[in-house]
Amino acid sequence: MLELSNILEARDRVRETSRHTPLEYSHTYSAMTGADVHLKLENFQRTGAFKIRGATNRIATLSEAEKAAGVVTASAGNHAQGVALAASRAGVDSKIVMPEHAPISKVKATRNYGAEVVLDGTDYNEAARRAHEIEREEDRTYVHAFDDEYVMAGQGTIGLEIVEDCPEVDTVVVPIGGGGLISGIATAVKAKNPDARVIGVQAEGASSVATSLEKGERVSLDGVDTIADGIATRSVGERTFPIIQERVDEVVTVSDPEIAVATVYLLERSKTLVEGAGAVPLAALLFEKFDYEADETIVPALCGGNIDLNTLTNVIVRGLVETGRYLKIRTVLKDQPGALEDLLEIFTAHRANIYAIHHDRTSRDVEMSDTEVEIELEMRGPDHVDRFLDDMRESGYEVDVLV
Known part of the structure; x- marks a missing residue:
């Protein structure tokens, strides 16, 4: 151990x-x-x-024959970059298998550190299966991400x-x-x-x-x-x-x-x-x-x-959203002049800052005499959100919290 x-x-x-x-x-x-x-x-x-720490230590222990054959590994991103850089610094060829949906930034960084990247599988485990196939096919040393x-x-x-x-x-x-x-x-x-x-x-x-x-x-x-x-x-x-x-x-x-x-x-x-x-x-x-x-x-x-x-x-x-700083809501207004202004008076009273408003008269979810409104708001915390929603509902608005 x-x-x-x-x-x-x-x-x-x-x-x-x-x-x-x-x-x-x-x-x-x-x-x-x-x-x-x-x-x-x-x-x-x-x-x-x-990950650069473990990758460097592992590659430093390779024999000359193992270094000449190169290394392979699987990673969601961080181990990939660690192995790529450690291998490049040691003059060892590296091939990295990453999941198909690995973050683009991590894929690019791994390539920039000198590795050949193979995208395969939906997650780490599937990528690892492909990496072990390459290990056997090309006689490379597998640098495990953790084990x-x-x-x-x-x-x-x-x-x-x-x-x-x-x-x-x-x-x-x-x-x-x-x-x-x-x-x-x-x-x-x-x-x-x-x-x-x-x-x-x-x-x-x-x-x-x-x-x-x-x-x-x-x-x-x-x-x-x-x-x-x-x-x-x-x-x-x-x-x-x-x-x-x-x-x-x-x-x-x-x-x-x-x-x-x-x-x-x-x-x-x-x-x-x-x-x-x-x-x-x-x-x-x-x-x-x-x-x-x-x-x-x-x-x-x-x-x-x-x-x-x-x-x-x-x-x-x-x-x-979790800290009560962002709120997205849906409500319905009468499709008549002044309806939106009345709603905005509540926003002004609570100092709720508007990021965006989407005003939709064509929604099939409302009556033809109504209009649907989605609003994104900057808020100041959970208590502020609660007071604001309570006031809207007390004012007669039906409110759906979307986010």
Whole structure:
């Protein structure tokens, strides 16, 4: 099983390629939670995510014959970029299989780092099947995204940095996909600070580890569905699962709306961009998915910042909806002069700022003497939304909340 010595060796191998990323105290989240919160900003890592650490460590251990034959892997994006860059720096040819619907930004970045990209499958597991076929056909070395001791050891260098930069840490909160990251971090943290807790976080739509721990054995999900594509794996690794069982104190799940809220908070309050997988540790803290004491020193590991801009737009809107900052409604007015003006008086009274209005006289859902109106509004929070909707309904309007 992975030990501290493996991680210390990995640190020497990855030192020149990976960065020692910042660990910053957050006044905002400390005030919001009552804890002493420090953010591990691994989204500032080269390639935008932690994966460069494990990929570099694995490729550094290849024989000359293996280097000459090249490497292959499967990834939703971050591991792909890590392997591509690590292989390029080592002079090794790399071929990466990514799901057909992988974020465009991650596909382009992987190619730019020097890899040949093959798009195949609907998710990580299907991409991995194709990658293993290439492994056999071309005699390449498969660099597993998480279920590899060298990869785990490389990711564990994050744990060393956390403990060294924040010796007083009580709890480290880590995202989980296949388990390589948390296996490495938990091994390093527990070896250096046995009293510290390690909390794992999964998306509800990809909760293979949480389910496996409940059943006491590895469970493979039929499918995954989450905005956190970086941790959207159907099953935990064969090698990572026993490490998680032994060294991780608790595994919790967060919903996609909660992930969206955490992403928006990080953008707005911390001026920090993360992808869904990078936001899950903060989401678990903000939505109190695990118990903690006042003034407890907590380090959420924000382990990825590679989010597709189209996805980011949807995530921001969902985060604004969940925090009562954005509202889209539908109502019906009489198709006569002054009807819209009367409605707008309510908006003015509540200082609800209008983004857009769509006025439709031809809708088949209303009487011919009526008109349907859809309105997008900027609001100031849940209480503001509730007061505004109550006033509209008291004024005789039937209101459907669309978003």
